[in-house]
Amino acid sequence: MALYTHHLPKWKKDEVDEIKRGIGEHSLVGVVDMYGIPASQVQHIRRNLRGTARVKMARNTLIEHALNEVGGSVVALREHAEGQSAMIFTNENPFKLFKLLEQTKTKMAAKPGEIAPEDIVVPKGPTSFKPGPIVGELQQVGIPAAIEGGKVKIRETKTVVKKGEVISKKIADALVKLDIKPMDVGLVLQAAYYKNTVFTPDLLVIDEEAYYRNIVLAAQQAFNLSVNAVIPTPLTIGAIIGKAVREARTVGVEASIYEKDIIDLIIGRAQREMLGVALAAEAHGFELDEATLKAASAATVAAAPAATEKTAEAKPEKEETEEEKKEEEEESGMAGLGALFG
Incomplete structure (x- = not known):
């Protein structure tokens, strides 16, 4: 039901008009909770927000009057004007405002009857207290x-109060003595109205590091997809061409296509295969000249690291086909020997 200000005293009408002006002059208007904030802290927050946001303290009834008079979807904010509320006006987006308000919060001592915002933990270690009644109080x-x-x-280390539990007077006194300040004090954004949408705090809490990691991962996956699917873009065309060159070079080597850019690779492959044949020949009693033996030994040492990466599961299979491989080696060794030594 709409409320009107014609029956209000002038000072209240002025308050309502000021709120309405704030709504009209800013792209974002929000409702914040100021409960429990000391006056000195309020002034500190105002200074930190100067030039970015403006806080207008007002009674909830006057906030409701102003929202109803403005009308439209902004009226939904009145559902969030509870407790010791105030209006906040800014041209920032709601995510930046929420982060800014979180940064203005400070730690303060807990009061009896307050709800623990998080688990309150007393860490182990020495204190500055001398022996006395404090020991019994803590225990x-x-x-x-x-x-x-x-x-x-x-x-x-001891958790003395779990998140959501009420802080008793004895625990509050003990925490004060230990200089543990578990309470976050500052403006709590209850809701923000921005571009015809009401944002509540649960929508504004963002893990920026997680989002950054997800964006980086998405960029890497998009890059890989572009390269592997051969979808050229300014960022991936170089990688696509490089991949094509490598694949073309591999085909050239495998097919022994004698082009100037790959002839060295073909010769290198032939050299490795020749040395493999030489080692097979030596294993069957043929003597190698000193240069060939030296080159074959060097190739064996270079190949050793790759051989150590083979899994243990491959060994039984090797043993099962040992006789077949031996026959193959004998055949290839004799053929290679003839090619090597004429």
């Missing part, structure tokens, strides 16, 4: 404290 709230070397020491 009463489940913190394993002991006296060691004339100082109070926390013997092991």
Whole structure:
């Protein structure tokens, strides 16, 4: 049901008009929760936001009046004006605003009755306290404290309050003494209206590192797809041509096509095969000249690292076909010997 301001005092009408102007002059308008923020912290936040965003404190009823008078889809923001709310106006997008507000938050001590935003953990290690009643106070709230070397020491890391649980007075007092400040204090964005859409915090929390990794992975996969599918682009044409050259060179070597760019590769392959034949001949009792033996030994050493990468699963198969391979080696060795020694 629409609310109107004709019955409001002038100062309230002025407040409503100011909110309406803020909505009209900015591309983004949001509702923030200011509960529990000390006045000094509010001033600090205002200074940090100066030039980027403007915060307007107002009663929830006046915020509702202003939203209703503006009308349209922005009215949906009134559902988020709860507690100690304020309006925020900016021309940034909601993701940047959310990140900016998160950066303005500071750590403060917990108060009794507050809800733990995350697991509250007391780390192990020495403290600055001398032996005294503090040991019993810590032990009463489940913190394993002991006296060691004339100082109070926390013997092991302890989670004293889990996320979502209420912080008791005793635990709050213990945390203050240990200088542990678990509470994030700052403007909490309840909702942001931007380009006819209402964004809630759950939509604005982004793991930037994960997104960056996903973008990098997508770029790599797109590059590979372009190269392998031969889809030329300014970024991949070089890799596509390089791949084609390598494949063409391989075909030339395998088919022994004597072109100037691959003749050295063909000769090198022939050299390796010749040395393989020489080693096979030597294994069957033929003597090799010193130069051939030296070259064959060098080739064997160079091939050793590649041989060590073979899996153990391949060994049984080799043993099963040993006789067949022996016969093949004898045949190839005799033929190679004739070619090698005339």
